[in-house]
Amino acid sequence: MTPGMTLYFGYGSNLDALDWAGFCARCGFTGAELAPVAKALLLDCELVFDHYAGSRKGGALNLRARPGQAAEGMVFRANAIALQALDRKEGAPEEYQRVQRHAVLADGTAIPVMTYVAPSEGFQAPHADYLAVVRRGQAAHGIGHGMMEAAARDAPAPLTIGHLFVYGTLMAGEANAHHLEGLPRDPGVVRARLHDCGPYPALSLGEGEVRGEVVALPLERLAAMDALEGSAPGGAPGGMYRRSVLTVRTAAGPRPAYAYVMDDARHVPLIPSGDWRSLGGRHAAWAEYAARTAESER
Missing domain, CATH: 3.10.490.10 (Gamma-glutamyl cyclotransferase-like)
Incomplete structure (x- = not known):
């Protein structure tokens, strides 16, 4: 990996290149590099809408522990400016906090990654605009919508790996x-x-x-x-x-x-x-x- 780069696991709005680029432009993060590496799974986790984001007018995706489930997302390489931008976008550390996890790649290897998790506030219904952003990002990386769509209804998702x-x-x-x-x-x-x-x-x-x-x-x-x-x-x-x-x-x-x-x-x-x-x-x-x-x- 290039020196000064961090492996970051994205699972929500940061999957969408347009949303990311728009945020960086509005907030002056010039040179923020978030480069896709590979699709991956976080084991024993699931996607949930249990954090309210005022900027999204509703619930924003979060990760919650669920043994046996697996949340799909994307591993990115993030440079130092991108990490600053991610912290700002995620409201870290006041809202979301950085955590270390291991992501499993398609060939079965596990790599250490950083991602963001927020304390649970109970189910928070997402706004349609936010769902559209995440769907667009998931589609761009070949990630299925099923777990997110179930989470948006506050319904249990089928097991990713059964x-x-x-x-x-x-x-x-x-x-x-x-x-x-x-x-x-x-x-x-x-x-x-x-x-x-x-x-x-x-x-x-x-x-x-x-x-x-x-x-x-x-x-x-x-x-x-x-x-x-x-x-x-x-x-x-x-x-x-x-x-x-x-x-x-x-x-x-x-x-x-x-x-x-x-x-x-x-x-x-x-x-x-x-x-x-x-x-x-x-x-x-x-x-x-x-x-x-x-x-x-x-």
Whole structure:
């Protein structure tokens, strides 16, 4: 990244180049650079209208924590002048405050970003003019309107990600399959690499194909999956695995799904076939590992 640039996650009116340019011109922020980088998701967040903005004559978009949901937005590179302009536009720190998050890109990588969040004031109905600005910005970047439109009605939005891709001991017939018992499964393939950790595999991002299953996962089961995989909330690095989002190829077409990735798996031997089952049964190896390892460390 260019020195002096900050990665910023935009999810509301700042998606719209005309609205941004107009604000900078009115307020004298010459040279404010807000350059699009990539679409991204903030995990365990949803869009809401729970902050009143007088300049918008109604509610303005905000982020609220919701485990399992994912808010779509755009990562921008912002220079120092753009950061000053963003702070002014967002009323920071009195109204919105800067917060640090990790955004998940289309290839499953996670990058640290800055975004803005305001304290909740309860539902605030948005003005039609503001909705038009955000729709225009979303359309320009290929971002769907569904979550915002639901938020504008103060209605729950469908889950952005409703499936989990499993590739090892959680697959049907494997040692941990009971954790997902009774849930629909379909075969699927992701672009990634598979590594042999002995009793269990690990998935890393990169060229290759990994075969597994895509499971329809109810929201209330996700916390248990995070605990099982030693994953930090919000898709942040730092746990044994990191919850990410990958596109799974299935017979019914591509499907986004959560997947648990081991970012430091490079030192672990590869499974060339990309198929955990190709190694033969590893139930005994898992049982031995589970017997000598505390549940919180598996």
